[in-house]
Amino acid sequence: MFERLRAFLEKHEAENHLFLGVLDTAPEGTLPVLVEDEGEIAAACIFVERNAVLAGRADCAAQLVAAWDRDVPGVVARTELAAAWAAEWARKRGIEPHLAVSQRIYQLDQLIEPRPQAGELRLAEDVEQLTDWIEGFEQDALAHERAGREANRANAVRRVKAGMTYLWVVEGRPVSMAALARPSRNGVSVNLVYTPPQLRGRGYASTVTAAVSRRGFELGYRFCCLYTDLSNPTSNSIYMKLGYRPVADSAHYQFKVPV
Secondary structure (H helix, E strand, O other): OHHHHHHHHHHHOOOOHHHHHHHHHOOOOOOOEEEEEOOEEEEEEEEEOOEEEEEEOHHHHHHHHHHOOOOOOEEEEEHHHHHHHHHHHHHHHOEEEEEEEEEEEEEEOOOOOOOOOOOEEEEOOOHHHHHHHHHHHHHHHOHHHOOOHHHHHHHHHHHHHHOOEEEEEEOOEEEEEEEEEOOOOOEEEEEEEEOOHHHOOOOHHHHHHHHHHHHHHHOOOOEEEEEEEOOOHHHHHHHHHOOOEEEEEEEEEEEEEEO
């Protein structure tokens, strides 16, 4: 089943990069739900942390909901599929769906180099500083699902050990951050792009994103991908200037308030 599912997801690898990452890291025994049409996978669902993650056709949403037997606080998928699943889930459970964030998925095949900046790329090694910056990123980009200090510190420890989170350092001072994550057959995600508020407006986000994307290509990946919040025109503009192109829009719904 997993190889068939992986082949299905890799037909749109950047769009399904989150699902592929979940598939690679899910605890043993985690089983996705599949909907088939004439012997072929048409849609799929898997649970990770606080959300169900979906892929496939929006007209299969009701079948995915019918086959899912556990409560979930949220769902993430391509916009049309997420909306259809959320509406059906809310109808069956008697709850109110809430659109937490609208996102865009980008893919980079060839980097457009930004204007050179002083400084260098270094691996993040200070757990406490990384924890502080993860919390800053969370406040900016993930206010709808804050993890808390303890969970963020555990995340920082994992990231330091993995050696895929980077800082842009100017004269010995870290000024911006970005990470590589969820490697797949052909691509790797860029995430955790963050610059402290007092250092913004100096081009550091573009510089660190470009440097980390370049690092992804150096490691042998054919493309990089990332998610952006559609309500943040600055970040969307930064990534497009580096050569990132939109491949799909995504939505994150949460279920909180009983009807």
